[in-house]
Every structure is written in C-alpha cells, then in structure tokens.
Amino acid sequence: MSNESPTPRYLCQRCGNCxxxxxxxxxxxxxxxxxxxxxxxxxxxxxxxxxxxxxNRTGLSIIDRPGGAGECVFLEGLNVCRIQAVKPVQCRGFPNEWRFPGWRDVCEAIEAS
Ligand code: SF4
Ligand code: SF4
Known part of the structure; x- marks a missing residue:
C-alpha cells in the first residue's frame, strides 16, 4: 500500500491570470x-x-494583444476568452495537466474536495 497522497485536481476559478x-x-x-x-x-x-x-521556433503561438501588457490577443476584459469553445489544449490543460514553479502564486484554482 502506498502512503503517497493522490495528486489533487484543481478547479479553475476563471480569474484570467493565466x-x-x-x-x-x-x-x-x-x-x-x-x-x-x-x-x-x-x-x-x-x-x-x-x-x-x-x-524556440518549432511551431506557432498565439500573439499577445498589440499594445497590451503581455495578455493573449483573445482575452476580453479580465477573464473572457474569445475562443473559449475552441481554445488550445495548452490552455485547457493548466493547471491539471501541466504547471510550472511558482504557479500557485498567480493561479486562483482551488483543490477539488
Ligand atoms: S486562447 Fe483564451 S484561454 Fe488561451 S490564453 Fe488566450 S484568452 Fe486565455
Ligand atoms: S490562472 Fe488558474 S484559476 Fe485563473 S483562469 Fe487560469 S487556470 Fe483558472
């Protein structure tokens, strides 16, 4: 029997920070x-x-909003994705499929109970 805790699932709170x-x-x-x-x-x-x-010039990425502060061009307002129905796998996968060091400081997702 393993004593390891299962990896938690995180529920997105749609803060738009990512x-x-x-x-x-x-x-x-x-x-x-x-x-x-x-x-x-x-x-x-x-x-x-x-x-x-x-x-790293190995494929395509979505551009930032021209004249913005680094936000995705498809972000409307604080947290609305203009292409929500077809947004990329990379967007859908965070934070459950992939994360990076320090992600918890900026992502408001909560652990599923
Ligand atoms: S495509 Fe949508 S979900 Fe992905 S970064 Fe842009 S606004 Fe956010
Ligand atoms: S930063 Fe986290 S909580 Fe906020 S929209 Fe992105 S995945 Fe959801």
Whole structure:
C-alpha cells in the first residue's frame, strides 16, 4: 500500500491570470484549422493575423494583444476568452495537466474536495 497522497485536481476559478502571463500559447496545426473556422477566417488569414513563431521556433503561438501588457490577443476584459469553445489544449490543460514553479502564486484554482 502506498502512503503517497493522490495528486489533487484543481478547479479553475476563471480569474484570467493565466491569459495574462507572458510566454507562448502554443497551437497545433489542427488547432489552427479549428480556431480559424470558429472565427470565420481562412487558415492563412488566421495565421497571419493571430500567430507568430514560438520562442524556440518549432511551431506557432498565439500573439499577445498589440499594445497590451503581455495578455493573449483573445482575452476580453479580465477573464473572457474569445475562443473559449475552441481554445488550445495548452490552455485547457493548466493547471491539471501541466504547471510550472511558482504557479500557485498567480493561479486562483482551488483543490477539488
Ligand atoms: S486562447 Fe483564451 S484561454 Fe488561451 S490564453 Fe488566450 S484568452 Fe486565455
Ligand atoms: S490562472 Fe488558474 S484559476 Fe485563473 S483562469 Fe487560469 S487556470 Fe483558472
């Protein structure tokens, strides 16, 4: 029998903080197609308007809001994602699928009871 505690599940409180952190919001080719269709754009239009090479130049990331303070271009107000229905796996996976050191200082998710 193991004495290890199970990894807790975290429930997002929709504070929007993870949409304001600097860094890459990576998107796959399939996500490009899906988000472009959601926005009524061709994949070429979407890629040109809303993506850039990610930091290590191995794929695409969503751009920050032009003139903003590092927030994602699809963040509206404090916590509304304009592409919520089709947001990338990276966005869906935090903080249960991936985390980084110090994440607890900025993420308001609570542990599921
Ligand atoms: S795509 Fe949506 S959920 Fe992901 S960082 Fe941008 S605003 Fe946030
Ligand atoms: S920072 Fe945490 S609680 Fe806030 S929206 Fe992102 S995942 Fe949810």
């Amino acid at each position: 949409c304001r952190w600097p860094g890459d919001v990576r998107i796959t080719d399939e996500e490009v197609a899906c988000i472009a269709a959601h926005l009524g754009l061709s994949e070429a239009e979407f890629t040109a308007q809303y993506t850039r090479l990610n930091a």
